[in-house]
Amino acid sequence: MIYCVEDEDSARELILYTLQASGFEAKGFARGALFWDGMKEAKPDLILLDIMLPDEDGISILKKLRANTETKSIPVIMTTAKGTEYDKVIGLDLGADDYLAKPFGMMEMVARVKAVLRRTREKEDSILLRAGDIVLDESRHQVTEAGRTIDLTLKEYDLLHLFLRHPGRVFTRDELLSLVWQAEFFGETRTVDVHIGTLRTKLGKDGALIQTVRGVGYRMEVRL
Numbered sequence: 001m002i003y004c005v006e007d008e009d010s011a012r013e014l015i016l017y018t019l020q021a022s023g024f025e026a027k028g029f030a031r032g033a034l035f036w037d038g039m040k041e042a043k044p045d046l047i048l049l050d051i052m053l054p055d056e057d058g059i060s061i062l063k064k065l066r067a068n069t070e071t072k073s074i075p076v077i078m079t080t081a082k083g084t085e086y087d088k089v090i091g092l093d094l095g096a097d098d099y100l101a102k103p104f105g106m107m108e109m110v111a112r113v114k115a116v117l118r119r120t121r122e123k124e125d126s127i128l129l130r131a132g133d134i135v136l137d138e139s140r141h142q143v144t145e146a147g148r149t150i151d152l153t154l155k156e157y158d159l160l161h162l163f164l165r166h167p168g169r170v171f172t173r174d175e176l177l178s179l180v181w182q183a184e185f186f187g188e189t190r191t192v193d194v195h196i197g198t199l200r201t202k203l204g205k206d207g208a209l210i211q212t213v214r215g216v217g218y219r220m221e222v223r224l
Helices: 009-021 032-041 058-067 085-093 106-125 154-165 173-180 190-202 204-209
Strands: 002-005 026-029 046-050 076-080 098-101 128-131 134-137 142-145 148-150 210-213 217-220
Touching (some): 002 032, 009 026, 009 106, 046 058, 076 106, 098 106, 134 154, 154 173, 154 217, 190 204, 190 210, 190 217, 204 210
Parallel strands (some): 076 098
Antiparallel strands (some): 128 134, 142 148, 210 217
């Protein structure tokens, strides 16, 4: 489903007709208040959002979408008659996925919609594991904490990956040696403690999510 927020009736009807003729489900809203009512009923796959609206402008709507955990990942294409560089920069800085300056061709619009949806689906295919501000991207073999990239060794990465895959589960030191080191250092549990220590340090404040369970081992605290 694609939502189109456009106050000009003829433009909105043409956009909806074109989207539906291209195989998309589409629904239109003349102003912000109606759009928010629609959002309560169902979340769309993409939003075409005009900047100039009679009640709440598109920039304000975009800010609210990006500030809400339930809507922040919905792709948004901004549209406006202004076509100024300033509007484009503001919209993209606030998290818009693309921008169309009026007047735009209907085929160009469809192409942009397909491109944004394709990029979104590619992102969804990438498995992301999260805890606190820690994000582990399996496809890119990359870890970030509060937006900053964390440089981990292979064993540190494998430890973190194991914890994130099994949040809340307690692993003994021997289990961690077996699963991460494949018994390479069998019996040398100090190896686990050292790597846990360096991993915690690199993760900054979220390093505290890796908790010590006295007399047993370690676990990743469940906190999203």
